[in-house]
Structure formats: structure tokens, C-alpha cells
Amino acid sequence: MAETVASIAALTRAAATTATAYRGRLLAGLLTTFFPLLLMAVWLTVVATSGPPRGWTAPDFISYYAAASLLWHLSGQNVIWQWDEDIRGGDFSIRLLRPVHPFWQYAANDLGQRLVMLGLAAPVFVAATLVLPQLGYHLTAVRLLATVVAVLLAYAVSITMASLVALLGFWSTQTTNLWMLWWGLGSFASGWIAPLEVMPGWLRSTAEWLPFRTTMGFPVELMTGRLSAAETAFGFAVGLGWLALFTVLYLVVWKPGVRRHQAVGG
């Protein structure tokens, strides 16, 4: 285990070094931080024209999507693109030859890039909370700790879920379209398109049991102080349940999957 942790640390460091190799790429990546703010702009227009939906005011949407912009850089789902490219192009063989499970290699590669982006975006976010009164999160020590744990859980669930879908590449070769379908449907239940509180009741109650909310809505709701202790405990229980299920499924699917691996290319 200690060897695996050391290997993950080394691979994460290399990925972070790669992420800083190109200034242009770094800047473009940083600019994507504002994607969630585009959805915020849509909802602010709705508030301005039709009044607050389900009591959500403009400052509510601003604080929600500002927090979401930080979560944008802490999603592990992007690993699927690298899995897909490697399995299809043959570079997966390079990963298999290293004495570290490919899951950890992809996770470390993603984490290194995420940490660099987060390192740049987080100070901007903190500065914004100090300057803009709408972003007063009023985090207590306990809530801050719970939010940090929820963010880690969000990352773990998103990366395990994406890696599980990536394993289907052993059967279908190409998995990114399947993932886009999965992610597209999930974006309604994650709190990405809209906060779950403003969604129809049936969707909200269904989404609370699905894994997508764990990856975004739950930590943001926690950070913005919208959850009671019971709701927080429920959110953690659902997230941990999905993490366990995805982990077990990953281990079950990995074995027959890698048996089918054709190690294409010379």
C-alpha cells in the first residue's frame, strides 16, 4: 500500500508538472472556471423577469454557482477521455506494464492537473468571497470540514464512476459517447443545470438517491448552508453507498475486461 501511495504521489507530481508546461493551456483551462457562471447568468435573468423560482433569489444563485465553479475543477470524470484514447490507440499497454494499477495512474494524472487548476482558481474564489457580499458563505469550522470531506467524496465518486464506464471500452472500444449520454442525463440530477431545490419535486426526490448529486450538488448545498444535519448525513450515506458500489463493480468488471484487452498496435 505504501508503494502505491508513493507511486500515486510521483505520478501526481509529474501530471502537475505537465499541466504547467504550457502557459496557454493553463490559461484556457482556468478560463473554463467561468462555465458554471454562464448558467448562473441564465438563472439571474429568470429571477429578474419572473421573480425568484421557489424562493431562490439572485444572491442565492450567485453563491451557488460561484461554489460550483470551484467544484468544476474538482471533478474526476475527465479520466474517461484518457482511458478511451489509450484503449483505442494502444497506449493502455504502457499503463499495464507499470507495477501500479491503471486506475491509480489515471487518477493521479487527473489529480495533478486538478490541483494546479485549483491552486490558481481557489485564491480568486477566496478573494471574491471577501469582496462580494453576495458570497458570504458564513462557514463554521464543522461545516467547512464537512464541505472538504464532501468535496473529496465528490471527486472519489466521479472518478470511480467514470473509470467504471471506461472499462466498457474492453467490449465496445469507444466509450466517450456513452459517457456523454450518461453525463448529460446526470447533469439534470447533479445540480449542474439548476439547483435541485428549484427542480420539480419528483426529480428532486429521485436525484437525492442518485450518484450525480454527490459529485456536485451535495457539496455545494453543504457549503451554502442549505442542508440540515440529517440531510447532510443522508447525503454522505448516499455518496459513500455509491462509492462502495462503483468500487465493487469496477473490481468485478476489471477482471473479465482486461482478459479481453487486445493490446492493439505494435
Next chain:
Amino acid sequence: MAIDVDALVKRFFVNRRSPGLRSSIRHVLRPERHEVTALSGVSFRMTQGEIVGFLGPNGAGKTSLLKCLSGLLHPTEGSARVLGHVPHRREPAFLRQISLVMGQRNSLFWDLPALDAYEVNRTIYQIPRREYTESLDELVELLRLQSLLRKPVRVLSLGERMRCELAGALLHRPRVLFLDEPTLGLDVTAQSAVRSFLADYNRRYGATILLTSHYMADVTALASRVIVIDHGTLRFDGDLTTLTRRYADHRVVKVRLTERAPLGALDVDTVTDDGLTVSLRVSTDDVPAVAARVLAVLPVEDLSIEEPPIDEVVRAVFADG
């Protein structure tokens, strides 16, 4: 025994379709899958420190065998053991003792200098710091890497990258080395440097080396034993001399003349004739008689009898099947 392969079979299912849009649409509705046999009951053994050259035409199964032995592919039938491990289980203890170098694959980090990748290898292969420094210094010297280590891999030439790849693959001093076209695309000087480096590595560490190459010179320079494979079936396993004796039914008689002379009276195939130097293709049984006739009727300055080039012999092996 370093490598023990017994009746190894590997079959794949591959999708196959004709080119063009119509065929592609038909394939979406009704995909055609065909079974391909890459390896068909291959058996052989290698002792520690042995170098074996693996010969065969494209698609013969050479790379599939290397992939089975390095744990990338699960065999369909049969068994393989490398250093006592079952390769496809890919136990970390096994992976830390082998290396597979593929001439067309990049295991370094494309955007970073090779040194960064070597540092990562140091950690994931658990190489003690002192041993790492020793290995690195040695590899840098032997492969002349000093000026390359701090450049991003993407700016290196193919030959430079291949040398860096080799160093990365050998930092942990693998006991078994699988090389798939290690000199592919390299110029003559770089090919020669890689060959002499591999021979030296084998001598120093007693590493077992199994290599495939389209360059026959790689095989003749490094391996005394060759395995010839065709359509997944082992066709020959033995030393180069035996291979030549068994499959070459002729010798090449090379003659240097003091002056130009007509060759018609010899009644043999002329391979090359540039006036003063002549190569004759002579049936093995006829060599003494032809040599005597040459000496009798031509103004000979020098005469030598040579075995045919190994690639010609290998072509004869495939033609024989």
C-alpha cells in the same frame, strides 16, 4: 528457467468490413466478426542470460507472443511462465523484473524531459536512490544521453527518443527484456549504438533478452539462437548456423579477378558481377567442383565461400512451409 512457454495459443475476434460508407452502415447493422489465430501452440524455453532473436513476416505472431509473455495479453490456451510468474496476472513483483520496449510506443511523458519520467520510474519501481544514480549515470554514458535529458521528449528525434526510452526501460535493471523492433526507424549509426548497448547490458547483468526485428543485422549481431514463427506456428528454433545449414541449399562463392573474363563456361547462377568481383550462387553439393573449375579457368586473385545472407535463409524457411 527464465522463460517457459508450453503450447501457447492466442485467438482474437476482430471486426472486419469492406471500405466505404455503404459497407460501414451495413457493418453497424450487422457487424462481421472473424476469429484470428495469432499463436498456434508455440512452445520453447529460455535460460537466464540467453538472447533469442524472433523472426517472422508481418502478422506472424511475434508481437503477440511478446505481449503474452509481458502480461499484456491473456493466452487462450496453453501456459507461459516468466521468472516463475504467470505473466497475465501482472503481479507487481513480476512487472518490476521485466521490461517491454516497443519501438512505436512512447512510455515517457511527452511534454516533459526524460529525467522527469525517470524520477517517476524510480518511485514506482522502488529503485533505491544510490542504485538509481548508478544506473542512470551508466545509461547516460552508454547511450550518450547527457544533452537530451533536459529537453521535452516531444522535441527529440526518433533515434534520440528511442535511446531515452531504452534508458527508462532499463533503470530498474530488468532481468528479462522484451524488445519489439527496438531499432525501427533509426539511422545506421543509432542502430549500431543500440545493438552494442544491448549486448553490453546482457553481458553486465546476465539479462534474458527476446527481441523481434525487421533488421536482420539486429538478430545476427545479438542472438546466437533464433526462433522463426509464421502464421502463429513455430517453424524453427535453434542457432543461426543450423538454420542456415538446414534451409540454405546453396553457398555464395565470391571471386576477385585480376582481369575481366567471360563466366559462361562456369554454368552457374551469377548473383552479382561488377567486372572484377563476381558472386556465384552454387548448390551446396556442387561447391567443390565449381570452386575447382573457377580456379582452373579464371584469373583468380582471391576466392571465398560464404553462407547466404540470413534474410535469404529466412525467406527460404517461409517458402518451404
